[in-house]
Amino acid sequence: MTNTNLLNQVATRLVEPQVKPLTLFIGGWLPQHWVFTTESGSSTLVVEKSGDSGAVLGASPTPDVTVEWTDAQLDAALSVVLTNGDRNTVPRDPPPTIKAHTKKGKDALNMLGGRLGLR
Secondary structure (H helix, E strand, O other): OOOHHHHHHHHHHHHHHHHHHHHHHHHHHOOEEEEEEEOOEEEEEEEOOOOOEEEEEOOOOOOOEEEEOOHHHHHHHHHHHHHOOOHHHOOOOOOOEEEEOOHHHHHHHHHHOOOOOOO
């Protein structure tokens, strides 16, 4: 998947610094596995119980959240998030298909979905 590198940057530069200091309080919602699927394949954003975060190529067999979008749209959303750019520049047609598979995934999606450029 072409977006794995950007997804890894989002995980390590944005998600991990926000989550790690809070692991004592949010440990019940961790670990998290968010699968991002595009026309070129799947990658999984992983947040471990320790708060360590990263992205791996391929789909987790136990996702908390699944996001389906086009390569171009996901690339635009992740790039905007990394540069703190204008989120209105991310093409929304068609919108992403987002499904929370677990309660902890739904809760995390409500808290982080906007920060990751998904909403």
